[in-house]
Amino acid sequence: MSATAPTVKPRDYKSAVKPVWCPGCGDFGVLNALTKALAALSVAREKVALISGIGCSARLPAYTGVYGFHGIHGRALPMATGLAVARPDLTVVATGGDGDGFSIGGNHFLHACRRNIDMTYVVMDNAVYGMTKGQASPTTEADWDGSSLTPEGPGMDPVHPLEIALAAGAGFIARGFSGDPNGLAELVTRGIGYPGFAFIQVISPCITYRPEQMEYKHRIHPGFEPTADRREAFLRLMDDDYFTTGLLYRKERPVWRPVAADAANLDSIAAAFRVQAAQ
Amino acid sequence: MSATAPTVKPRDYKSAVKPVWCPGCGDFGVLNALTKALAALSVAREKVALISGIGCSARLPAYTGVYGFHGIHGRALPMATGLAVARPDLTVVATGGDGDGFSIGGNHFLHACRRNIDMTYVVMDNAVYGMTKGQASPTTEADWDGSSLTPEGPGMDPVHPLEIALAAGAGFIARGFSGDPNGLAELVTRGIGYPGFAFIQVISPCITYRPEQMEYKHRIHPGFEPTADRREAFLRLMDDDYFTTGLLYRKERPVWRPVAADAANLDSIAAAFRVQAAQ
């Protein structure tokens, strides 16, 4: 599979492993969108790495046929950062859930937005911790009382990931919907193509712990057209209904790169330690 | 000191411990402002708790005569949260540096803004890690090459803490200057008075590792007048010069409170475990 034949199909990017996901889980749509995007880009399988944390959504890498690392909860972004810095030849995509990305992983999200390494981050947002059987996540509504851990609901407004990303300096900010794999594939394709950190929030219903999210498909609507004006982007988010999809903001910013230096060898480096004998 | 005599003075809130700070460090001004604010509020010493992480700035609590906890790096906010939830009778103030708050502690900052517990967070921002001898922090300029850890500078735009706070949902957002202890005391007083999470970024020069910050006193100027309109606040920040002080945004939001319930006793709670013998 090292040659990237022009006839490459989305299914060429899938593996034989059967997903643990509940039938009807939104994450199936995200898997489809991702493989579509990879096929559209015709990138060689061995040149793609999917990095994830822990959660239902974070199981995704194993269901693809590219390289992957299913790491620990909340740490997909640093792992992806290390890989992208050390191996700039790879296409690096980090994936995971809203708990993984915005609760335990919130700090890395902030810093990845700011650092602007060339990679793509796809968050499957179902406003719940699916894997641990349905607790509130940072994007859960203040009054959702579906978990006995928060019997009256989380009692605080949900985090708004697009606003955070914009405030933290991200240059590519989009929202997609798992129920629209083609539209989402398009966003992922553009995100991978963006030179820098591309963030895509994907509304991806959890039919088991948030069955009411089945209704999302009626509320989702396209709406964002890319702007490169941060002010404009902030203003749009002030009116955000949380269901508008599309690319909100795209602006190229300097990509962080390691310090460059002339080649040296270890002997010349060690020369500084040599004691100069007195004459 | 339990009685709050009307004649209480700032120095009544200081301790006899000699600060480790370098002569001229901005943090002295913050200590003064804080004790002034406490005196202005005439709050009893034993009813105040200062919670900090690790850093030069985080040493502050020991220099006061109130209760304090000098915890671990980056975790002042969760510690303050636990204390404020368990002891709503106390005045809880978290303090620390830009590294403590925005680098290692960034996730707690996000979630404290969102959770909106009644406490005040004073960050002494010197755009450097003072305690570890001068590395770049998240608020350091992209091209500051004063640390050999980042020989060409951090190479990315600084984090903008006020924007992050606003995006994360904070309802009280201000900026002060250590060189203006009276103005700062006023902001702290208002922050403590605000019912919810009050965030105050204090520009507090590090004269040792950022001696050029001595010049800040010429650039600092008042400017923010409180608005309760998030849109307006965002727009102002788009034009922020990083040296404007004052209260940017103040809007009362629901304070997070634990679930309330009718009193029960342990026996009635355990009754649910009792096996009902069959008749």
Place this chain on the structure above:
Amino acid sequence: MQPRSVSIAVTGSGGAGVMTAGKLLLDLAARAGWYGMMARSFGPQIRGGEAAALLRIASHPVQNPDDRYDVLLAIDWGNIGRFASEIPLHGNSLIIADPRRGAVPGILLGERPRVAEVPLADLARENPHGRANMVALGVLAALVGLAEDPARERIGQMLAGRGEDAVGGGLASLRSGFAAAAAVEDPPRPGAPPADAGERWNISGNEATGLGALHGGIRFVAAYPITPATDVLEWLAPRLPSLGGALVQAEDELAAINMCLGASYGGTPSLTATSGPGFSLMSEGLGLGVASETPVVVVDVMRGGPSTGIPTKSEQTDLEIAVYGLHGDAPHVVVAPTGIDDCLHATQWATGLAEALQTPAIVLSDQAMGQARAIIDRPAIDAAAASRRGASGPELAQYRRYAITDDGISPAAVPGTPGGEHTADGLEHDEYGTPSAQAGHHFAQLDKRRRKLALFDYGDRWADVEGDGELAVITWGSSTQVVREALDRAAGQGIRARLVALRLIAPALPERMAAALAGCRRVLVIEQNHDGQLHRYLRGHYHLPGEIHAWHHPGPLQIRPAEVLQQVLALAPRKQEAIG
């Protein structure tokens, strides 16, 4: 002599309702006066995966699975291969299978068990609202000898909310099951229930942990969800407020432990519950608890490790990180409950120790105890919990938070106490809490923190010490019940041996152990992990007498009494030989 128990596995795909059937069976048996327990096993699917309810019904208290299952009832065969090793059968086991679901898989037939066919699905379908799991419940209830009327009553209650049709369907299915059971020959029966049935509880280990925490005085909890600890939190969340307490769902485990330290600094006994991955994130916070002398209780409901490992299955695998996982010399308390009921006592005790000793106390529970239910005698609960030594009177003139005292415990003023103002610190400090890098201060505080643990009187709770003989079996946690059963059987064969089930893992109490092992010639250490963590720990901290043997295997397979018995038989001479 071991009274007779019956072990029953109910398996099926997700949605088949095996857990409901299992819970009802346990409940009915309990109402009829039996003891019993039920563990659960799930496949990897988030929902709809295969599941097994693993029951044991007995005339005596039981909290651990038996060696083999007497009955395996399969509602269907979905992925049974994944479970087979967890459900060992014997030659007289009874497989109850629905012929419509295909032949009994060969993997179950190794020991040539009996097979009885019951058309569960067809019987259920006789009523439009019938359910195969209720047929199964009827079959099993009848087999173990439960009466039908109480069962009907219970089902009626349970389904009442779902309307008459549901009740009718459930009852019809139950009746079909009872009827079908009549055809099964030689059903395995538990011994008669004891006559003197006092009050019994039906409780899971995680619930018991929650209740123990409340009895210990815990009134603040901050935590981040993680399997298999979430149940502890979900049980506590709605109950804490009725006692004036609060639970905060934290953004991560770093926040959780530090929130607890903050609340505890405020004087409120505080707890968090987690499992391996979350526990490893609490290491730095625990160290701060040690150095700043702030009490906190951390419950680690252990699961398969390392790393994300096997989140849904049990393993006694975090002993070493619990004892040693803090940087620096950081002595603290580690307690392990020895069974489902002891989750209550051990957690309550740990809370008291944390408060009295002003230090973190870790409670090492595990998935096998935490997510299993047992029918237990109403527990005798300690009235008084140990409490934190406050500061008062003369101590508050020139208050020294970290005063060097004989017993190593310093007076702790909580905010609100005039005169007690101080800054708690994780930097090394002098008696006042002022940071110091001086050797003398460091030594004095290190020594104080170790001394307070060493000098405390832990009473008899440190271990369950039972029996006599020249062989001692040392064990901990959920393995305790298994070892105890093995030693009971050994006693039945005339073999004497001691049991030392360590409840206080750390600090080590060498004198107590020496007394418990006096006269021993052989020690056998039993635990459920791969590397023998207790064994290594005991060798590092105790001088054990005689030959030391270690036997352990990792999860998810439970250690079985017969395995332990075999080890005991190899090491312990029978009575007559012992005389020689």
Place this chain on the structure above:
Amino acid sequence: MQPRSVSIAVTGSGGAGVMTAGKLLLDLAARAGWYGMMARSFGPQIRGGEAAALLRIASHPVQNPDDRYDVLLAIDWGNIGRFASEIPLHGNSLIIADPRRGAVPGILLGERPRVAEVPLADLARENPHGRANMVALGVLAALVGLAEDPARERIGQMLAGRGEDAVGGGLASLRSGFAAAAAVEDPPRPGAPPADAGERWNISGNEATGLGALHGGIRFVAAYPITPATDVLEWLAPRLPSLGGALVQAEDELAAINMCLGASYGGTPSLTATSGPGFSLMSEGLGLGVASETPVVVVDVMRGGPSTGIPTKSEQTDLEIAVYGLHGDAPHVVVAPTGIDDCLHATQWATGLAEALQTPAIVLSDQAMGQARAIIDRPAIDAAAASRRGASGPELAQYRRYAITDDGISPAAVPGTPGGEHTADGLEHDEYGTPSAQAGHHFAQLDKRRRKLALFDYGDRWADVEGDGELAVITWGSSTQVVREALDRAAGQGIRARLVALRLIAPALPERMAAALAGCRRVLVIEQNHDGQLHRYLRGHYHLPGEIHAWHHPGPLQIRPAEVLQQVLALAPRKQEAIG
């Protein structure tokens, strides 16, 4: 017989320039052919606090402080009380004091040392650009017998950039110092430098660690600053790029370790450096490294613990967390350099082990080695580093990332390798990496991960084993040099004893140890911490022969050779007695 060395402490307030004087003195001595070392001690002030440069100049290689200081030169007396216990004197010690700075503090006079007054400040003021620390340098250089001309040349070079006035002032001060020294009677002198001076290096432990990492093949570093590890990073940051590598300053230690794992997954050998608090945050990431079999090197430059502890002072106090601080059964590699020069070798070796064994390797350095400089012989550097086993050819048809192999090492395909696509996982998995909760898979992978460590051939690097006799002293890390000096002295008194300085802390190698200790009757374990962490570890993992004695004390006080000698004398009979 121990050749003679001279130990010199230079103290003063911040800004007095004691570190500059100390470094120059060491450099001049090295240029003149001596060996030597210099450690630093600082007060708590961020800047401007008191400081001490602690030197030892010798005719033989030295990397540890001696028992006492022969010379204490004080530019002023600022807060000397905080240092006094770190600068023990003897009856013939020489205190050089500036009479203008007041009387010699009583705390220094316990052993009745000699006092010589030199008006450092006044002499400096004789030239408008003079500096007291240059006068001090002149005094000390003259006392130890260094020639003035090379000193002038060096100062001239150093100050050249600051203009003629500065050079003039420096040289004038230096001359005054040399002149003033003439009045001092009976100056302590090191033995003559060895005639055969080959190439020498002047290097700190942290620099050596950095160089070892580069030699080991490290080309990616992600880290978060922390004292006393930051120097390693600051040394590496500008040098890695010239070798095609990169350093990322991470937002925290959780990010740092996971960045390293990511880069390592990409095939680039990766390292992070930290100290206790940061190390404790890496626990979960290390566990992921173990379970996913991803190499990574973590350097822990130990400081006083627990918690924030004493950030600027040394203690050998993280052995237990390094070995046991991961949840689950998580075997991995722990290596401890035995001296400043060995920081290079041990780090290089650890990198090779991590790569060869596909697992995390922890390097336990400490502040005493890391922030001290020594004059060492040019180190002989291993050419070849062990490397990661790749996957190729037939292995890539049906690729099994976690294939069960005899030696426990599976072929690791890195991204870019067609056919090697797989998902690395911290969930337990089968050979392909597919998550599995099955007992068989868990056991097979646990066993493989343990086996690869157990079967590897570590060669002779596992420990420095020296000497013979019935007493063995086992030690580790920076205590090694001290123990070695003590055993040299013991040998001078006719006492034979063995040294076993463990470089490979984990895994334990019981057979190698048994061979090293064959015939021993007594074992003495020496280390610098409060609880005897190595001692407990050894007892847990090894069968040590005979009586086991442990002697340890916590930092920040260095262990002194005389203290160890005293322990040795108590346990080792002299030669004649041994015969009897």
